[in-house]
Amino acid sequence: MKRKLNVNRNSAVSYSIVIALYIALSIMSASGLLGRKYSSLLVPVCCYIVAAIGLNMNVGISGELNLGQAGFMSLGAFTAVIVAGALNFHGITAPALVLLICIICGTLVAGFLGWLMSIPVLKLEGDYLAIVTLAFGQIIVNIINNVYLGIDENGLHFSFVNNTLQMQPDGSVLISGPMGATGVKTASNFTAGFLLVLISLIVVYHIMYSRNGRAIMACRDNRIAASTVGINAVAEKTLAFVVSAALGGAAGALYGMNYSSFAATKFDFNLSILILVYVVLGGLGNMTGTIIATTLLVVLPEMLRFLSIYRMLIYAVVLIVIMIVTNNQAIRMKLKALRKGKAGNGSGKGASVNG
Amino acid sequence: MAEENRQPILEVQDLGIDFGGLTAVNNLNMKIYPEQIDGLIGPNGAGKTTVFNMLTKVYQPTRGKIFLEGKDMEKLNPVEASHAGIARTFQNIRLFYNMSVIDNVKTGMHNHIRYSNFDAIFRTGRFRREEKEAQKEAEELLEIFHLSQYASLTAGNLPYGQQRRLEIARAMATRPKLLLLDEPAAGMNPQETEELMAMIREVRDHFKIAILLIEHDMQLVMRICEHITVLNYGMLLAEGTPQEIQNNPEVIKAYIGD
Numbered sequence: 001m002k003r004k005l006n007v008n009r010n011s012a013v014s015y016s017i018v019i020a021l022y023i024a025l026s027i028m029s030a031s032g033l034l035g036r037k038y039s040s041l042l043v044p045v046c047c048y049i050v051a052a053i054g055l056n057m058n059v060g061i062s063g064e065l066n067l068g069q070a071g072f073m074s075l076g077a078f079t080a081v082i083v084a085g086a087l088n089f090h091g092i093t094a095p096a097l098v099l100l101i102c103i104i105c106g107t108l109v110a111g112f113l114g115w116l117m118s119i120p121v122l123k124l125e126g127d128y129l130a131i132v133t134l135a136f137g138q139i140i141v142n143i144i145n146n147v148y149l150g151i152d153e154n155g156l157h158f159s160f161v162n163n164t165l166q167m168q169p170d171g172s173v174l175i176s177g178p179m180g181a182t183g184v185k186t187a188s189n190f191t192a193g194f195l196l197v198l199i200s201l202i203v204v205y206h207i208m209y210s211r212n213g214r215a216i217m218a219c220r221d222n223r224i225a226a227s228t229v230g231i232n233a234v235a236e237k238t239l240a241f242v243v244s245a246a247l248g249g250a251a252g253a254l255y256g257m258n259y260s261s262f263a264a265t266k267f268d269f270n271l272s273i274l275i276l277v278y279v280v281l282g283g284l285g286n287m288t289g290t291i292i293a294t295t296l297l298v299v300l301p302e303m304l305r306f307l308s309i310y311r312m313l314i315y316a317v318v319l320i321v322i323m324i325v326t327n328n329q330a331i332r333m334k335l336k337a338l339r340k341g342k343a344g345n346g347s348g349k350g351a352s353v354n355g
Numbered sequence: 356m357a358e359e360n361r362q363p364i365l366e367v368q369d370l371g372i373d374f375g376g377l378t379a380v381n382n383l384n385m386k387i388y389p390e391q392i393d394g395l396i397g398p399n400g401a402g403k404t405t406v407f408n409m410l411t412k413v414y415q416p417t418r419g420k421i422f423l424e425g426k427d428m429e430k431l432n433p434v435e436a437s438h439a440g441i442a443r444t445f446q447n448i449r450l451f452y453n454m455s456v457i458d459n460v461k462t463g464m465h466n467h468i469r470y471s472n473f474d475a476i477f478r479t480g481r482f483r484r485e486e487k488e489a490q491k492e493a494e495e496l497l498e499i500f501h502l503s504q505y506a507s508l509t510a511g512n513l514p515y516g517q518q519r520r521l522e523i524a525r526a527m528a529t530r531p532k533l534l535l536l537d538e539p540a541a542g543m544n545p546q547e548t549e550e551l552m553a554m555i556r557e558v559r560d561h562f563k564i565a566i567l568l569i570e571h572d573m574q575l576v577m578r579i580c581e582h583i584t585v586l587n588y589g590m591l592l593a594e595g596t597p598q599e600i601q602n603n604p605e606v607i608k609a610y611i612g613d
């Protein structure tokens with residue numbers, strides 16, 4: 001019974017932080033308090049949070065290193081661009097509907113590719129997933145960098161060579177090689193991002209606190225013991241990886257529909273590492289921490305802009321300080337004691353810091 | 356007990372395993388009967404844990420056969436061996452250290468909980484009903500092993516003796532027909548050992564299962580086991596009732612001699 005309460009409190013804290021942040025930021029954005037610079041970060045923050053929550057399922061809950069989350073984001077983003085292009089061409093332009101279909105398609109495509117990748121990789125024990133996802137992230141960027149794709153009345157036109165798609169005059173180019181996606185009719189907004197974060201959180205928490213969630217963590221903690229209580233580690237690790245990839249795809253779709261143009265190189269190895277940093281700093285398996293860490297670390301570089309050339313230096317120092325603080329046993333104990341002292345206050349505090 | 360009239364739950368025929376050039380177990384024959392507490396004893400390195408690893412299919416035997424309720428286990432992997440009804444604990448405790456005590460037990464119920472991921476994500480009635488049942492069953496198991504007060508504690512923070520008991524509770528959560536305990540009393544003080552023996556008997560009486568236990572504490576073995584198998588250098592040295600084993604000169608020699 002006690003445990004049940006704990007579980008509900010964990011997820012309740014996350015939900016309330018997300019909702020409080022959304023309300024506070026919406027008001028600030030509407031009243032102009034936030035300024036254009038920070039308002040433009042609202043949707044990207046949601047994207048990174050969704051991608052990081054997904055990745056935490058893989059790295060924190062399942063305990064497998066994944067170095068290619070940006071690859072799954074790019075799959076989602078470019079799937080969204082193509083789907084949106086096709087929908088627009090057929091006269092479906094309602095932004096909310098287009099975005100919904102794009103996110104669903106991005107999720108499915110990334111999840112499916114994750115599942116395909118997991119078949120050979122997760123049978124092996126060891127760090128093979130890290131290597132394969134790393135390679136996948138690099139390959140996908142390079143492939144998309146060479147794709148030319150357009151749509152006209154004859155359907156999709158596709159080329160690997162150059163921009164000679166030989167389209168009818170009414171056609172439009174959707175992806176043009178190194179330039180990436182072009183002419184996207186943006187459809188993302190903060191409310192959609194907020195809803196996506198909330199849905200991702202619910203999915204992840206509901207899996208975590210279920211039969212398969214326990215099995216995933218059991219395989220992480222002790223694979224042999226898990227097998228002797230009848231748990232198939234390959235199936236459980238696949239589930240965690242596919243959820244992670246699918247949420248990466250959803251995040252990418254939201255991202256792709258937020259800009260009228262973007263290049264594939266946006267989703268390079270650096271982005272994968274950045275999202276991994278959000279997860280590690282937020283705490284492995286800790287979704288609330290991931291949300292806070294992602295928000296802070298996306299906003300921080302902007303806040304440090306006044307430092308001009310010293311900006312990234314200070315950013316690095318801040319990262320190191322956070323790592324020391326969150327990994328320091330003594331400080332953690334104190335924080336725990338504080339939280340126990342005034343239970344429930346933690347969430348309100350976190351929200352106001354971010355707001 | 357009239358063993359001849361009963362079907363053994365487990366039958367091992369000419370079982371053997373080699374590690375490279377080393378023959379760890381050879382020509383082992385054993386029968387385990389329902390609702391009986393059996394002992395597997397022998398000096399260090401005799402091959403006792405290796406026998407457990409073969410019975411749970413963590414190791415694939417090189418020779419011989421294992422039958423569980425008359426069914427050949429040759430093709431099974433550890434997951435399927437668990438489904439078939441064999442559960443175990445480990446000599447070096449293997450808990451899910453970052454999970455709570457009660458979640459360790461619920462993890463053992465993995466195959467009795469049947470709801471899908473869809474049920475979990477949408478928290479359907481089926482999810483709530485089965486989780487409630489799992490919660491109840493887990494609480495009952497914790498009760499038996501005197502672990503109720505630690506239910507929400509992280510398993511890694513449990514004292515050593517309680518960790519061993521939690522491992523048994525987790526094994527029991529799989530609803531096994533045969534429970535294998537690898538040195539369940541290791542590292543326990545006399546009082547903890549006494550409590551453990553009562554729990555093992557209670558488990559057998561309550562769940563009507565067969566138990567095979569490896570133990571170095573002869574006191575415990577002689578008092579709790581109804582039948583004992585002695586291994587030496589991977590081979591069967593003797594088997595019989597505790598009295599027979601106690602008075603067997605070969606056994607005495609293996610333990611004291613050399």
Ligand SMILES: Nc1ncnc2c1ncn2[C@@H]1O[C@H](COP(=O)(O)OP(=O)(O)OP(=O)(O)O)[C@@H](O)[C@H]1O
Nearest residue numbers: 374377379397398399400401402403404405406446
């Ligand atoms: N995976 C393995 N590879 C190689 N040799 C092994 C392996 N597992 C066990 N052995 C060897 O098999 C023999 C029997 O080991 P086992 O662990 O079964 O003994 P035991 O009877 O359980 O001893 P103890 O009382 O010390 O636990 C030992 O010589 C051991 O080194």
Ligand SMILES: [Mg+2]
Nearest residue numbers: 403404405446
């Ligand atoms: Mg042993």
